[in-house]
Amino acid sequence: MTIKVTENLGLNRVHPTTQKVSQFQVKDHQVTIINDTHNAELLAVKNFIKFAQNYPTKADVKKVFIAGRVINSRNDPYKAQLEVVNLLNSAGFEKYYLYGPEFDMVIPAAKQPAYGGYYTTPKQIVHTIAQALNQDLVIFIKADSHEDSIERVQATLKKELAYDSSAASRFAMTTGLQNHQAYTRCGVGRLLVILQCLQKIASGQLRLTAPVTIQNALLKDHSINKVGLKVGERYTVYDLVTLAIVFAAPDVLINLAEYSYGSNQKAFSGLKTFAKKLGLSADTVHNITGRPTRRAQKTYLADLEKIGDAFIKLPNEVLSLLSTQRRQLNGKLYQKKTQLFKTGKIIGSVFLDGREHAGLYFWLNQQGKHRVAFINSPHPAYVDCLVENVIDSGVTQRNETYPVTSLNLTNPIVNILADTYFGEDYTRKRQRRGIEDGLQKYGYAYSFNKIQSFFEAKHYNVLNFEAVFASGASPLDAVKPFVLDANADKTLAEFKRLGFNLAMLGNNHANDYGSTALVDTMAKFKQASMQTIGAGRNQLESRRVIELMYDGRRYAIFNGYWYRNPAYNLFNFYAKTDAAGVNCLDTMMATDIRRYKQLHPNAKVIVSAHWGTDYGEIHNGQRETAERLTLAGADLIIGHGPHRLQPIEYYGQTPVLYSIGNGVFNNSGSFKQLKVPPYAAIVRLDLSQNQLYWCPIYADNSVTFWQPSFVSDVDFEQIRAINPAHFETVKLDGEINAVVIPF
Template sequence: MIYSKDPIGEVTVLSDSTHIKDKGVGNVLILLIVLQCLDSGELLINDTVKVNELVEKESKGIEAINFKKGEEITLSQLIRLHLCKMSPDTSLLLAKLYREKTKRSAQERLNTFVQEQSLTANCCKNISGRKRRNAPQMYTINDLKIIANEWTKLPKKTFEYITQNECVYNGKLFERKDLKLGTELFPYRISWGNNRITFHAGTIYIILEAKNQYELDKQLLTLMSDQPARKETLDTLIARRGNSTHFDKNELAIVVTGDTYFGEFYSKRRLSRGKWDPLKEKGYEYALENVKFFLEEADFSIINLEAVLVDDLEKSPLLREKRFVLGGQATQTMNTLRTSAVNLVTLATNHIGDYGQEGVHSTLTTLKAHKMPWIGSGFDEEDALCPYRITTQEQDIFIFNGYWFISRHHVDYEMYALGKHLGGNCISEYFLQAIRETKQKYPSSKIIVICHWSQDYKAIQKYQHSTAEELITAGTDLIIGHGSHAIQTVGEILSKNVLYGLGNFVFSSEGEFELHPNSLPYGMVAKLNVLGKHMNATLHFLQEENHRTNYQPQEINSEDFELILSEWGVERIESLGWKIEKGKRTLSKKLW
């Protein structure tokens, strides 16, 4: 990621700047040229242009508008569509309109600008900005600094065009979401891919080649604050939150379970259809009856709370936007967790923002009031990063919790903690850096990352593999995942163990496994046995098909275990060092 911050009118050109290869800035520069022509009167906002065959061919692209040959579009529409998508088809159509109305080549105009402003010679060989096989392109942040500064010379009325966020074309709404960090809006911006130029408070912020939209927004906040990304050390955070436990012994059992939700959302559905509902008829503890002993017999137990704790389950801004909005009754949920020997809850999930900022705040204050420790969310971004630390006479263990990045969950649902915005802890560079710092400061410690990731009832995704590799490279010793609601197999990356998916622990949904016959209808409980300086893991399996268990998860039988072994592959499991114990229906392994 490359970034800069300059006062408007006082742009500093760097003497040594990194070249971004195989890409150009044509899609940015063509918009500037068109707005300059609007200002000079060479173009009029109601000018029109017809789609030709060349533009129509670009409709296959991911960001394409899907123009059809012969369609006519106004410059006003085209500017707004270009701001929303910055796609090759809108870039080429802007160039066509420019050529037809001014009788000059748009590419020649761009070439002249490049020469006059002393930009990188080959930064704009293609108006679309993308890679061109027979004309290699490259640019630097200096090129964008100069282009951005030219934008600020436009009259205010013309400059205002870049605040346009939506356009209806052929009955379809194209839009770019407001850039809102905390309570502050940033309307003056140009975004393409994971790049952005932002004009705010007399300053030009440029961020290029970010990994994703979250990293873009995070870096903008950091540049604006003029302060380090984190103000508190992790040690200070842990102490302030009380997120630590010391066991004055050498042997203990830590139990980690999967997705947990007592099912108020599904309860309402069942009752509305006149079906029997376990939550109403049997209460909250009913679902835990057959598996509660896992928590009670452990020295320290962790569950993934996949719900927002609120008093009013109907008060969600996402009720008509998300298919599943998971709210849990605060008092009843907490009373059940407290009487079930739960010691820590993880919160970084795709549901933490289901009830907006109020819902996250309600969840945190409820946990705090009941003296229930949590990780994965917090009262601000730093608080959300705080891990939990467990020490024994011979081991020092840090447990982090994060949710992998999904664009829609950031842009549309605002699920992630960012600055003062409440949400879940995003697995990001900020997250990875915290792991690196912990390992550097405490090199003999062990780091466990509990991840919420994957797609519901699906097999392991490539993105899980790449995310796991990043985490382990940063210093993670063990990854425990959940999020797919079905178990996913074990693995190993760089000699470190990955439990890809624990599946559900207690999750009172409506028999979703029947809709996903390729998924295994089981859950896993990971029992981590600390023995001096070593740790062994034992994996226990649960039957999670609610229609089969009558909403009471229970240990699997031998037939279930054979199915799991068949799906995962006995030879593969054993090659990874796991011991298969058919009598106990478990897998076990020495982790370190």
């Protein structure tokens, strides 16, 4: 419909604008959405901002504005988006949000307190609005529906806002983390199909070797999770049951259910009857597969616990089918995400959905068989971690008090150097090939010569130490591609000379020689008066936080390594309840950040994240982890691990430096072979102004002869352009080129 009030307010317009209005209730608050995603030329956007400013509301109603990119901005999109941001800064809205392409260019111009953040998906912006929903809202959306996904924001708000803003969406688990309000919007169809088949197998009504002829290929079902069963193909009951246990394939579940019950209609009716027999809540079965439907499905933790109890009653021989971890079909391998069975912690698992956001784990001890149910998991590794802790110690350790080391700084400067290793392992390999390098020719002091003045003794200096103090053979030599050892005496002598205060160990090399060497490495750093973070003698110690106090303000540094399956089940890298290892970004860190922010709401949380693939682009896993950490309260994320520069992006108001590349890391490098720009960056934080300085350096050792230096003015202009945002620049100390990033 066309809103006449715009004309009544006397506003200019390019042409009539179609606006969609909807109203709904969330937590006793009325939410009104006025969505104008018809025309987003600059004049239309400016008019709609005026319309929103003048829109009549009661005094206790918040106004929120969501702006998508300005279209038809000729040859200067930056200027058009900047004009909109400047208008929004002074428009008087409770919050405004920037959405989608081109608005990332002008993020530095957005001003607090009105600016609410930059987002790229409807779900992101809904999560953010849901967290702050405490009174009536009027949400104005202005964009062009043909340009990006902003067209779906209104529908997503209506569908998701009530759920996301309530306790229903929160994580819950049987042991220690009960939440009777929490539910997942998947049904239990998959679990009931599997359970019913296993019960029939146990009673002799079904044989694992019995043939099943595929009757339904689900041709009208476009799910990406179908495995491609074809009508007339023949499989055994074992084939289909174990595939259903491993992977949430709708074509497998439908054919298995129809075979077990006789027809689709009988299967659906039978599953509903089965759910009632188990005492499940009313909305757990609205289809056979358990996938979300138009009719809302709700599965509570208690529902899963009842299903788990039924599984436990199965004979061990039948229950053991839940231990199936992977299956192959038509040349494609399907496997579970959980890793606990591979390490011997559990005897089986089964999940509601393919993402493993809800499900059941089973384990065995002297007291018998046990089950634990969970829903709304943020990451498979998170549940693996909690369940492993329960099995090992009886508690999740989620709410245990992690150690905090607090330091008072008299100088506001904190310098951060990423991947740092003098390269003893690489040097030995070069020596065997007759290749000379900087360490052989000039020793340990050489590589820092051109950047050492950056790290003044009065500053707080931090590095990511990507090795371990050890020598000789490692237990990982045969299974891990790169195992890095370092000379403790020579390395520490150089670090002390340079004035480093903190070594971050949350990376993929700190445990290269096993837990004993890691503990010894931490002890040697302590003896050298350097603190460590990101690893510990046990999981709780690995979660240690360094808290910097300056001028009455708190800055907390968290450090960890992202979750990788081989690091968990092959290399045994992550710290456990009673075993040394590194801290994991994807398990307890979001919880730890959230708790820290609850205790210190005005503190700044800085995450040093070791993640990504060597010399690769930004990985989706990096973005997903950044999203979780930011929603938990991270104010700044500084990444490293890919050995190259990656662009600086934003999630909400949080700058995410996905990778600042190598520090002094004396490998041979693959910049030229992989056609990757040969740069890295050193980071400086000025706590007196809450500003970060991103200072590029030359990082290709084949060019620098293992001696990085700050880039020239000409190269700096090219390097800064990898970042979408138009940041201000300065020269530190009159000569070091730096991009300025407020945080």
